[in-house]
Amino acid sequence: NAGVMQNPRHLVRRRGQEARLRCSPMKGHSHVYWYRQLPEEGLKFMVYLQKENIIDESGMPKERFSAEFPKEGPSILRIQQVVRGDSAAYFCASSGTAGNTEAFFGQGTRLTVV
Amino acid sequence: LAKTTQPISMDSYEGQEVNITCSHNNIATNDYITWYQQFPSQGPRFIIQGYKTKVTNEVASLFIPADRKSSTLSLPRVSLSDTAVYYCLVGVTTGTASKLTFGTGTRLQVML
Numbered sequence: 001n002a003g004v005m006q007n008p009r010h011l012v013r014r015r016g017q018e019a020r021l022r023c024s025p026m027k028g029h030s031h032v033y034w035y036r037q038l039p040e041e042g043l044k045f046m047v048y049l050q051k052e053n054i055i056d057e058s059g060m061p062k063e064r065f066s067a068e069f070p071k072e073g074p075s076i077l078r079i080q081q082v083v084r085g086d087s088a089a090y091f092c093a094s095s096g097t098a099g100n101t102e103a104f105f106g107q108g109t110r111l112t113v114v
Numbered sequence: 115l116a117k118t119t120q121p122i123s124m125d126s127y128e129g130q131e132v133n134i135t136c137s138h139n140n141i142a143t144n145d146y147i148t149w150y151q152q153f154p155s156q157g158p159r160f161i162i163q164g165y166k167t168k169v170t171n172e173v174a175s176l177f178i179p180a181d182r183k184s185s186t187l188s189l190p191r192v193s194l195s196d197t198a199v200y201y202c203l204v205g206v207t208t209g210t211a212s213k214l215t216f217g218t219g220t221r222l223q224v225m226l
Contacts, residue, residue, distance in 0.1 A: 004157075035216075042201070043158065043216045091157050102148060105157030 004094050005074075006106035013082045013113050021077040021109045025094030032075045033093040033103060034067060043091060049075060082113045118202045118217035125223045132189040134220050136202030139183050147178060147185045148203040152219070158201060162187070189222075197224045 005024040013019050025032050030051050035043040048056040049069040060067065064082075069075040079086055089110050093103040119137040126132045138147065146165050150158035162169055164176040164185070175188040189196060199219040 042199075042218045045215060089155075093157070102160055102163055104160065105150075108155075108157050110155075 004092055004104050004106035006090075006092050006109050008109060009107060011109055011111050013111065015083055015113055016081050019079040019082050019086070019111055019113075021079075021090050021092075021111070022074045023077070023092030023094075023106060024074040025092075026096075026104055029094035029096045029104075031095045031103075032069050033095075034075070034077050035091045035093065037089045037091060037108075039088075046077070079111075082111075084113045087111055087113045118204055118215075120200075120202050120217055120220045122218065123221040123223065125225065126192055127225050128193055129191050132192050132196075132222060132224075134187045134189075134200055134202075134222070135184055136187070136217070137184045138202070138204045141182050141204055145205045147176070147182075148205070149174070149176065149187045150201045150203060150216075152199045152201065158216075161200075192222075192224045194224050194226070196222065198222060 004026055007022050011019055023032060032049045034046040036046055037043045045059040047054060047060050047067045049067060051069055052071050064080045066078045075092065077090060089108045091105050091108045093105045095103040117140065120134065124132065124134060146163055148163040149161045151161050152158040162171055162174050162176045164178050166178050166182060169176045177186040177188065185202065187200060199221050201216050201219045203216055
């Protein structure tokens with residue numbers, strides 16, 4: 001049973017481009033969480049999704065950022081018109097049960113904006 | 115929202131027992147307490163989870179007093195490979211919605 005898969009592992013984008021980060025949760029998991037981590041800092045919650053629904057997006061910036069978790073396929077975190085401040089590691093986690101804090105994390109996508 | 119507070123950093127020597135305490139004064143009745151470990155450039159890894167009293171697995175022990183306002187992660191006989199950041203996490207449940215909220219973490223440095 002594969003763990004949480006994120007791709008790409010590393011992504012370089014020029015300012016103004018779009019970044020798409022993908023996350024395939026563990027088999028059987030329907031809850032996905034996205035986090036952002038700046039160098040030497042802790043993980044900051046961004047968004048919590050279930051299949052086809054955004055449950056909590058209180059950590060998402062109001063502009064340029066969006067997330068989805070379609071019925072089929074991976075969850076996507078999309079950042080439009082990237083700026084240098086978006087450079088960070090983005091981690092996805094999945095869990096099988098709402099309220100269960102035992103979540104499994106992927107290896108992350110390290111976004112660098114040049 | 116149950117906020118957690120942990121020491122920013124701790125140092126230890128190989129072979130010692132390390133105890134990291136986390137405060138969570140506003141923990142809700144249904145919240146569990148979970149600890150994660152994170153190595154550089156990797157995603158956090160689940161260590162242990164508990165609700166009350168004591169939980170032990172092959173990696174660590176978790177002590178939770180009766181009032182549940184704090185918890186202590188205990189790592190027996192640490193080695194250099196235990197050098198990492200340790201996060202205390204308290205589950206937040208609002209109806210069917212849950213949000214995993216991480217604190218600042220404790221950076222553990224294990225030395226020879």
